[in-house]
Amino acid sequence: MAFRKPKPVPFKSPGELEAMAAAGAVVGRALVAVRAASKSGVSTLELDEVAETVIREAGAVPSFKGYHGFPGSICSSVNDVVVHGIPSAAVILAEGDLVSIDCGAILEGWHGDSAWTFGVGDLSEADAELSEATRLSMEAGIAAMVDGARLTDVSHAIERGTRAAEQKFSRSFGIVEGYGGHGIGREMHMEPFLANEGKPNRGPLLVVGSTLAIEPMLTLGTTETTVLDDDWTVVTDDGSRAAHWEHTVAVTADGPLILTPRPE
Template sequence: MIRVKSEAELQNMSVACRAVAAVLNEVKDIVREGANARDIEDFVLAKFREMNVKPAFKGYRGYKYATCVSVNEEVLHGAPLRSKVFARGDLVSIDVGAVYDSYYGDGAITYVVGDVDEVGKRLMETGQKALERAISVVKDGVRVGDISYAIQSFVESNGFNVIRDYVGHGIGRQLHEEPEIPNYGKPGTGVKLSSGMTLAIEVMICEGDWQVSTLDDGWTVVMTDGKRSVHFEHTILVTDDGVRVLTQF
């Protein structure tokens, strides 16, 4: 069942979402040549303690860390390891979640280390704009397929592909709630959205084929063809005439 959130619930979610927004914004200063993924993990843990929220991912289904740091061909769930050292041109996707008084916020962003080639630049821009387009169609009465189609049509028209094996999701008292929000679909199909619903719209796109594999660690999802991917996500609130982005920064 998809739950409409009360004002009290939204207040708690807003605290969690503000923490997510803060770390995703401030961590850009850490994503530089010679830094490593553990630097991001340490920063997020310290910032969350300062903001009086808990990391949502740590311990979730056995995951050991507060952050997912995925580089280049890594799509999702990359462990924030000290051995993962950033080099110029790397695309570094950072996914974080926070919990405040049992309510969740979730967000992701991709940063580039220094300069990147033209294809990488277009991949980044397409991912960012696809998320903006998806958010722009959300309002009371639209269907999940309308969001999915907005992402897929824009991404494919720019010569890239959407990841099909992983999806956005509802969010609230649980990190993952109904409905699922794929990055592909047909307009006018799927669950109808209502004012007061909260969603994590999660754009994951790639420069090659969309097929993915999971590494032996059981977590890290990579592009099977070894090409690059990017990840952008916001937690949003559906309103009567549009949307409020709770993880905006």
């Protein structure tokens, strides 16, 4: 019986990766600007305007604006909102809020996609550890983005990163069900879907030039969520707080390369 070699995760040439990195750099700058503007009394609609200005001044276009009818340039998800929060003049940030900003940009036809969770002022210990656990889970997934690995090796690494964070912080975290990362390139969301947990050594093969958006979403409670009546906003079913970290990452001969770096 002959075994078929698994198909590769879609890959890009070195020049195409450079173009994706240029788009990713715009996203990184937009996220840094949004974080700097995220102060008590500021609305998430104002944050949206900050991001859109950075993106358009770079000659890029916000990926999210108009995507399946989404009205914003960012997803602004506060506290118990996991993902896809719609920027609004009615959502005013307050001290202690946990804010997740997801941002995408298109530059010369290529997409960058990244998300960052941070606090407004000082966070509670639990919220700070939740965000750090999500970051560590993402870092574990990024580290698994190597030539010759399989797609679910990344999923498994993210899950192991979450369990390691639970040990580190003596706290349990929920891995949000039904959401995960994705292929990315000339479109924002491409095959394959990347689960944030699962058994290793399955699915498509990672090769040099393969690109994925790696994005764990963790909660301080449930793994279950509900989409609100606006058809976008995803909230935790138990009202627990959620965090979301994401980078666009490429496989290279020298290891994983983050294509959405944030300027210091």
